[in-house]
Amino acid sequence: MTRISIFTTVLACATTISAQCGSGTPNAKVTGSGSAFTAVKGSTTVYTGSDYxxxxxxxxxxxxxxxxxxxxxxxxxxxxxxxxxxxKIFEGCGTINVANKAGKGAIESLNTVGVQIPYLTMTGNPYFGLRFYGTKDLVLGKITMNLSGGLGIRFDRDAAANTNVKMDVINVTGAGSHAVETWNIDGLTINQVIAKNVGESGLLLQKTTNAKVGLVDGNNVGAGTGYGTLRFANNNGQNANGNYNTNVYVDKVVSRGGGRGIFCVSQSGGAVITTVDLANNGNNAILIENCYNISIKGGTVNGGGEVRLAARTEFPNNKDISITLKVDGAAVRESPCGDNTTWTLTGSPSSKNICA
Known part of the structure; x- marks a missing residue:
């Protein structure tokens, strides 16, 4: 998968000073345990005490x-x-436990340029684990969040936009809301988002353009909700000139159980998903609703909710949708008929009701 290789090269270049967490000679370091912590910069102590x-x-x-x-x-x-x-380059080599501060991130970087978080391990129940807006050239590396609630990574909706954001492997378990939620990013590259036992979406992209994603892997994501492993919403993929020329690329989506596998809604589009592996989703395996220029090029749906093309009356109907899938044990339905829909179906769907 070329796009992942390109990302890995870029990330490696961005973090060459840190081959592994804490390696070499950091400019500053925090050590200690329990109620005794020390922060040093070089040979100078800048803090000592009980406040981590x-x-x-x-x-x-x-x-x-x-x-x-x-x-x-x-x-x-x-x-x-x-x-x-x-x-600044921030490495969380230990485990940082956090709690809920309403409307805030446990770790934030706002209106900044060139911030890097190559490593982070977080536990607890944050409002947002990581919160961003107004960033340029942000790099997130290997981020592991073993949470008991909250939202993992959030780019704010009603704040300054972001450009050139890169993420390596984002692994989130136990979030009550989304694992990763983006708003207002132009230029996003993600290697992997792995979400398990997450209350809402695994990866939710909103008003995000020029995005390249390797793998989105969800296990029990969005159970009992309309969310799911991968969601495009709120004009995601719509270019600045208003068109939906392809600019969002996802290599693979894997989804097991939970809610929906893939959901495109609210005038989003401009996206290609190369392959899918969806099984036993509790809601729709795939739902495309009022979206434009969406292509799913291959893969499988095995059981679970239906593969559905739908539309709400308040938005223009689906247009330029192309789906190539092997479907076994799930229904396939298009209602209402979209504009320029192309189906290439194999397998044994439980029922099929699509437009010619």
Missing amino acids: RLAIQSALDSISSGQRVSVIASGSIGANTISIGSG
């Missing part, structure tokens, strides 16, 4: 753009926020 969050923030505040903080210690920041400024 303050130790981390003190280390971050002590470095300049282009410099790196490695948080070796594990601890809890409580219902508080760590803020990362432009050009």
